[in-house]
């Protein structure tokens with residue numbers, strides 16, 4: 811069953827300005843793996859912006875907005891071998907999702923030179939399969955985000 815849907819858009823120039831301010835801010839918003847992915851791309855700010863939009867879209871789908879100690883870098887976008895983005899949650903965000911009964915998370919990104927956007931769909935109430943994180947769920951790149959407790963909840 812659909813738990814929530816979130817949509818968010820952001821100007822790429824705003825993301826560029828934000829990222830140029832401090833490295834600390836980048837670390838608070840993005841995992842090391844996300845930063846590495848985006849920085850490997852030609853127009854990296856577009857990819858950063860799309861991921862930030864996805865994090866905000868996720869919080870909208872959750873229905874909370876940004877509150878309760880949830881951290882942006884605890885919502886991670888990981889691309890599979892085909893380039894398809896997936897959501898992996900860590901730490902408090904993961905705990906919150908478990909408490910809300912969320913079992914499925916879906917994300918789609920799009921970005922142009924000026925704008926980036928994302929949509930997130932969260933599912934609840936389906937059979938929990940592989941709820942506990944396995945080694946293959948781990949991006950392995952965000953040791954700083956939350957420690958060991960992480961999962962894509964699929």
Ligand SMILES: CC(C)(COP(=O)(O)OP(=O)(O)OC[C@H]1O[C@@H](n2cnc3c(N)ncnc32)[C@H](O)[C@@H]1OP(=O)(O)O)[C@@H](O)C(=O)NCCC(=O)NCCS
Pocket residue numbers: 856857860889892893894895918919920921922
């Ligand atoms: C996957 C595809 C649809 C992306 O669309 P796009 O208009 O090029 O680019 P968008 O900005 O809208 O989307 C980019 C995002 O698509 C997502 N994406 C990439 N591959 C994906 C896949 N296999 N499944 C789902 N999403 C995918 C990624 O999140 C990517 O952003 P990221 O690299 O920052 O994670 C496109 O690259 C594609 O494969 N098109 C097939 C047709 C084609 O190649 N046409 C070109 C000649 S007209």
